[in-house]
Amino acid sequence: MRTRYDVIIIGAGSMGLSAGYQLASSGVRTLLLDAGNPPHEEGSHHGETRLIRHAYGGASAYVPLALRAQKLWEELERLSGETLLRTTGVLNVSREETANHRSKIANARRYGVPLEELDAADIHRRWPGFSLPEGWSGLYEPDGGVLLSEACLRVYRRLALEAGAELLTDTPVRSVRLDGGEAAVTTPAGTFASGRLIVTAGAAAAGILPGRPLPVTAIRKTVAWFRAGSGLYRSPGFPGFTVHTGLGEYYGFPDFDGSGVKVGRHDEGIPVSPGEPKHPFGRTAADEEELRAFMEAYLPGASGVLLKGKVCLYERTPDEDFIIGRLPGHPHVSVAAGFSGHGFKFASVVGEILRDLTVNGRSSLDLTPFSPERFN
Structure with a gap:
């Protein structure tokens, strides 16, 4: 060598x-x-799947990167002959219209990203598996989807x-x-x-x-897969999603072939020092309880038995x-x-x-x- x-x-x-x-x-x-x-x-x-979406708030530089990334993933899929990307659409739900929400709309228009503005009633009609309070809203990206990481x-x-x-x-x-x-x-x-x-x-x-x-700070993050009680959450049909509840930021994936609905929390998390072991899922009851509470509140039909849980590390910067x-x-x-x-x-x-x-x-x-x- x-x-x-x-x-x-x-x-x-x-x-x-x-x-x-x-x-x-x-x-x-x-x-x-x-x-x-x-x-x-x-x-x-690891953890099988990752969302891909293109309408970013904040720094508009993210949007051209996301659009170029999409093209490169599609090229890689064609070159390899393997399925790497599933176009499920991605629904971004928020309790209130924030500056980030408005920025996403502006950036999507600037770069030609298809984006639909929906209210809670619209979301319930299209995806009755969601349970959202009146007054909440969503931005739906039909070209978003799921990467098989x-x-x-x-x-x-x-x-x-x-x-x-x-x-x-x-x-x-x-x-x-x-x-x-x-x-x-x-x-x-x-x-x-x-x-x-x-x-x-x-x-x-x-x-x-x-x-x-x-x-860069390492952050312990958990994800879990819950059994869905009906076909409302299956793909094709149900989208990937992010939900900003005001108390936390969550994300998730539809049920692919009976694998369950996967959900995680984006914010918060436990810092991990260099050399410190990454404790497995279930080390504390909160690993499941936090995610189950979100599912019961906003996707109640998909809060069945826990099928599995995993732990990964975020690498978070100050901003x-x-x-x-x-x-x-x-x-x-x-x-x-x-x-x-x-x-x-x-x-x-x-x-x-x-x-x-x-x-x-x-x-x-x-x-x-x-x-x-x-x-x-």
Whole structure:
């Protein structure tokens, strides 16, 4: 095995494997390192499914990224011949019309994203499985849907290796040395050198780079699958969803082939220190109780027996915006981290961005809101 590469990628999760595929397909000698054997359950990509939607509030830069990501996922699906994306539509429900709600509408109009404005009565007529108080409203994205996250990683891994990338699994990084325009990465398998370095280490990214801590906090998050008591929640027919109750932000997925309705909470969560074990689902009664209480209130017909639960890690930044860009003071190092629980849908385009930063030194997409420099 060689010890020198054009680029080394630390972290072969969703972002790392996507970047590895893009780089190797462009003829770049690429080494990927991961502490596990992806896809695995120690990061932020497991749990079978992730939502993909395009109407973002806040920074409008998210919308072009989401639209480009959609095209790349569709291309990957065609190239691989595997089902990676299910177009279910995504319904975003809110208790009140917020600034974020209005911003989503404005950004959708600006970029031509199909979006329907619905009141509670409209939602009940179309999806009677919801139970929403009068006065609540929703924004429905008919082109939104569900990505099969672990299947996406398996495809990226296969295609990256076929394109010539090398992958070392179960190989944690012990140290990184940045010297001028070079990087040296030491692992149990040896030390590897490259002229370019990419850090996509998820929740572990905070402590990877010497003297350059990234403001990323690992957060323990739970998801659960509940048995639906009727066909109202099955796909096709029932959409993916997000619900802002005023007391919490929840998201979920329809019942695919009897798998149950999957639900999680986006906000809150328990910080996890580096090296601290990620306690399994059910460690406390609150793991199920919190999610069941939401289901009983807003999707009562899908609050049956708990089928299974899982735990993953968010990698949250202080402002919950991503960190994507070249490391200040080290232009040969690119980072993509802090995806704060809403990043998987962007993995396809983030890989393309990292390829462009590595090969061309820039991306054609607006990365201003995601600059690492904003935390200096």
